[in-house]
Amino acid sequence: MGEFQPRIVVFACNWCSYAGADLAGASRIQYPPTTRVIRVMCSGRVTPGFILEAFHLGADGVLVTGCHPGDCHYISGNESAVVTVDKTARLLKLLGLEVERLRLEWISAAEGARFARLMTEFTEQVRQLGPTPLGNRGTGGEA
Amino acid sequence: MDFEQILHRTRALLCLDCGKCTGSCPVSRVDVAYSPRRTIESVLGGDPEALINDRYLWSCLTCGLCTTRCPSDVDYPAFVIAARIEARKASVEGPYAHNGVMQHLMGIMTQSVEQDRMGWLTGELKTVTQGEDFYFVGCLPYFDVLFEELGVVSTDTARNAVRLMNAVGITPAVSDDERCCGADLLLNGDEEGFRELARRNVGVIAASGAGRVIFTCPECYNAFRDDYPRYVGSLPFDLVHIAELLAGHLDELGLDGLDEMVTYQDPCRLGRYQGIYDEPRLLIEATGANLVEMRKNRANAVCCGSTGWVSCGQCAKGIQMARLREAEETGAATIITACPKCRIHLSCALKDAGDEAEERRAIDVALEDLTGLLARAMPRDELGD
């Protein structure tokens, strides 16, 4: 019974994307309860280490969200996020994980609907990929 | 294991308090607050708890220089690793470099992943999936991503290694399923992770049908030789480092034609740990290059400043800068490394050695992997172009 409910970790910057999540809430736009948001001041604060930590522990997907290019509260932090996500995606590919499990999206404070849509869309995307082979719920050691 | 046992097993109980370890320690030389002698004394004095929470627990490079000089044969690196295992049991971890990315990669590789790591393999290289020889590539493909900004292409080593193997008639087996050897997990005190990686690697190599494993990374080589048997039992295959292997094929290689001055950085685990000093030198000289030694070489060689992807700070930088200047003083144009990690660490220090604003000259040496030097000295028709 029930379809696969992925576990998705979302990093959201304080100024744009987290505010977008707030607006989705204030607008009562419904989306799947599959995501857990971790607030950081800037998407540039997210490191490959944080993302890999999540995958290591069995996250089915990780979504990094920040201000649109040019809108970064810290001028260029989101450019740093691009580098981080790109690098991490290349590591995931080497590890044999689908790079589609990791996404970087820009969500402004005005884009509540976009926040909700992305949560829905990404949940669906990860659902298509199926459960991650990692984490304690994976097949574990094939002793 | 409690500390009583650790002191016995590593012979630390026999410490004479002479201080030769601290006198020879490259870390102590830069950071005077660090002392292997005092570390052992503190545990002998009955306070292992303090060591577990001491940031200096993560300072030791496990380079083994102290051990070669210790009159009581105390195995200080083994003592440190045992203490780190205890620390980890108490949920204490070291200050990982690169936001712990390497630790995560290793941790993920202990699980069921189907890696896609052979993108480095170019068409002209001859490899197989089953065969007599298995080439253990190590983490080179991951290093390419992680250390891109240093301009170091670690997989060049893998390509050159296969080129050289092919030249002496070896077609090695390579595998996507190969994991990190785990040496660094062990250095971080993660025995369980290490055991799992060892188990998986032995399985992958056994499945290839190989009777011999060839390494380019001395850390992998050393882990297989010294640590794997302790954790997963004796190995059903021979182990050989590429330098050892190629030194036996000098005639077939026909190396020649280089006219340059180089120096050689002994990797701790190839040199002091496995006693391989002559083969790399033999190979370098065979290329025609003029090998000049640094003041501290062979068993006295200084570590590249960082191990286990932990605690890579001011002290590491100090050790690296001193080593680079030592190399520069030889007049050599290039430091030849036989370990991908030495190459990465020294390249990193070299990168910010110069200071334009202060018109301070950058250190005038380049870095090259041993396989790179050898590949340059191969006869043209062997290069497959």
Next chain:
Amino acid sequence: MDTARVGVFVCHCGSNIAGHVDVEAVAEYSRTLPGVVFVQRNLYSCSDGGLREIKAAVASERLDRVVVAACTPRTHEPLFQEACREADLNPYLLEFVNIRDQCSWVHMKEPEAATQKAKDLVRMGVAKARLLEPLDEQEVPVEPAALVIGGGIIGMTAALNLANRGFPVKLVEREPELGGMMLRLHMLYPTREDALKVVQERIAEVRRHDSIEVFTSSVVSSVKGFVGNYDVMIEEVGHGEAGGAETPDDPGRCGDAPVPRSATAGAIIVATGTNVLQPDGMHGYDGKRVITQLELEERFRTNRLDVGRVVMIQCVGARCAERPYCSRICCTTAIKNAMEIKRCCPGAEVYILYRDAETQGTRYEAYYTQAREAGVQFVRYDVERPPEVLEERVLVYDEMLGARLSIPCDMVVLSTPLVAAEGAHELAQTLKVPVDEHGFFLEAHVKLRPLDFATDGIYVAGTARWPGHLEETVAQAYGAAARAATILSKEHVRSSGIVARVSEHLCRGCGRCVEVCEFGAPSLEETSSGVKVAHVNMVMCKGCGVCASVCPTGAMQARHFTDEQVTAMVRAALEPALPSFAVGDRS
């Protein structure tokens, strides 16, 4: 932090949260989390009563961490931080968990899943809270003086406004005289005031003011420091005789070789204005028969105008691939000048060839109607079929008529857009503030902070920011002056405790942090042993944490969002005890 004593306060938010999340279950679950010693539900945590209960619990339960599970930290965190402060708890020991905007409001039809998510979010919050550290805010004295860059009408207006509030102002103008673009204009729309007269009055007012020191033929060559304490260098640029500070006993002037003057300012206003695009190579522009609106203004001023038929072409070099923006003032300017032509050359015919008549606001809409009534002809052209300027006539395809018109004329006036002033980019780099893709200065937030830069204490007004009508830009000048005054009128500025911190022993002095910081907060300093390590200026640091992300060794830590704290949240989010985030079978 094994010894942390965490108190969790779960807010019902009336029925906003409690209507969709089982808050009682969330509270019960919170009790089971490591470190939690006290849990309470509040009908409204943010009410006086709710805050009182939190403060009382901090005291009676000796709480040293507070987790509030309620709405969004973006609006309510300061309130609860203040409550902590009043309870003698460092405000940075508060962790805010959002179980409303991210939970009850967005999973309204799935109360079980919403409750599970709320529990997870509280678990993540508690995991971080246990690792929170008390942080200090720095107090720095403010230099109550301002620097205004740009001596046009906007810069002068801002300078006068601040000077009249009692703050000394240094006003820096690149040209040999004050006045800027206004010196070249004829009449102001829609009032028909004499532009020169208006600006000259303003110049005289500035000159008379004791608190304004004027530097003409000068630029700001370097800016260091931070809000409340900017150290600036003012340097002369070659314009011949005049230049530099205009006080006779100026210590900056020694003989013939002027040296840069240093000054300190608590706040900086950028009012460097704009340029008009020179339409070289467009529509036969020659500066004689085919001229720009600005050149037309100059002709009005010198009374050399005697024309019979004039064609004005709008959007020349604007709203095109290279400059996709609307320059906003050109339509109104064309209307004004068309009517001026009608006035000075009775019987003259004026055609305005336009794409869209952008006369914003009712006032300028009326102005447009007035022009039509005065007989100005408006012809709409299609960008695909632009007007062709020939010897003595202009050909244009009239979209409305669907016919090609041939308009004889003896003058063509091109309306070209405002473009970024030369030197704007250099100044942006000096100030470390951004410009947009067109070279205009970019404000911190188009709606919430339209006159601020992201860098505290630096403000922008006028066409340096974006093309605008004089009445708008003058309003911006007052606004920017008021923003600057909010800093200058304080004795101290307080910086956030959320800043980066360096563990020196882990620092390699590689300088990656210095490279990525947009605010100049980290710098490399040589230690006594000769190695370089990074230091962070806590007042300049904005707390984004990008430096910590790029630090290869973990030496740089973003306080309040440390590697350890964020990692703890990731771990808590994925705690294996739970088979899945959402309720229901996983596979």
